[in-house]
Amino acid sequence: MLKSLVAGILAMVSLAVAEEKPKDTRLFELRTYHAEPGKLDALLTRFRDHTCKLFEKHGMTNVGYWVPAENKDNLLVYLLAYPDRAARDAAWKGFLGDEDWKKAAAASEVNGKLVGKVDELYLNATDFSPGFPESASPDRLFELRTYTCNPGKLPNLHKRFAEHTIELFKKHGITNGAYFKMVAGQPAADDTLVYFLVHKDAATAEKSWLDFRADPIWVAAKKASEDAAGGSLTVLPDGVKSVFLKPVDFSPLK
Template sequence: MAEEKPRDARLFEFRTYHAEPGKLDALLTRFRDHTCKLFEKHGMTNVGYWVPVENKDNLLIYLMAYPDRAARDASWKGFLADEDWKKAAAASEVNGKLVGKIDELYLTNTDFSRGFPTSVAGGADRLFELRTYTATAGKLPNLHKRFSEHTLELFKKHGMTNGGYFKLTAGQPAADDTLVYFLAHKDAAAAEKSWTSFRADPVWVAAKKASEEAAGGSLTVPDGVKSVFLKPVDFSPVK
């Protein structure tokens, strides 16, 4: 029997940049031409870069990886002090700053995460789906158990590609109740077809019912499942 792949124990940083009105293209250009290379120079791993399909808020979303928090902090310190970064930032902001706000989340893989999906052969971009679940108080372990024992295989059965499954590191708001994960689909039509067949699958219906009966109720709070469809930008390592 093949050995099970060990869990990826790195620290992940999930960052959302709120670009100033009309500045998203300039922000993407700065990342493409300078930022990503400088991240790598300072020991950071670029995992993926996306923009929402419906990007009304001018967002850039990306995921980075580090060996641990100390390495993360050291890398950012070196990056921000780098003269090449200072020059690139100044040049890009001659006509005003590019980013109004930055949101950060620190993540680690769940025990059942199988890693981020690699890019497909031929370079075809996939449609990604970012899903965030807020578990009912105390029931995140039950939710993890259902994903581990049933949901991941059922996603695969219905044509979805499992990406990384993450929990928030301790000390962040809602860290004890949040699951964040990524799926990849061929396109929007494939996503709709997959979700329709998944939700109607009697195996899923039975697994959901059994897990909720065992936990004494729903594993997520009302309106506790959020989904955002994302498209990879041209310089994203994962597409």
């Protein structure tokens, strides 16, 4: 009887270990393209017809492509993944030197350049990141959130997310995506958390956030974390930024 019990426990432990998700050690690059006025559609066409395929050719992983839900600023936001920084640099060198890319870029810019500015962030997944959920509906609404912490408070923020926030998001119908820390050497790298959430739609997102913020468990967890840290974990009043995004038709992640 005892042997059977022990065997059963060992079997469950082995199953749990086998099912534990391996840590994602890849380098991610979050890129935001500010399209020139009136050129966003042309930029999307170039990505759809040429760029994404050439990225894959040179070893880049296309993760997701989005435009803001209310795209007043002509933005394209996308996420790539690589094994490491050396692989990233080699991939971009190969891509930019590719004759097919040069031809596609030249043809698309006959009437002027498509992109005025490019923002880049280099990211690694946090230890508590669930990763992106499987694509379900092309109509899902993504939310990109960026938190700027007070100096030295990022570990406290990570702890609060790992121990409380992520589960409370689930409780209130918010789907957790990937959570990232910035690679060292970038401005504010030691004080920034970047993460994605997924909602059914805008109305659902609004209700979920209202319910989450009113949840007594969240209120208590937030207070306890701030008491322990000696104040707000994020910079006030503008330490939390949120942008709602919708996936474009060629995005692998929807």
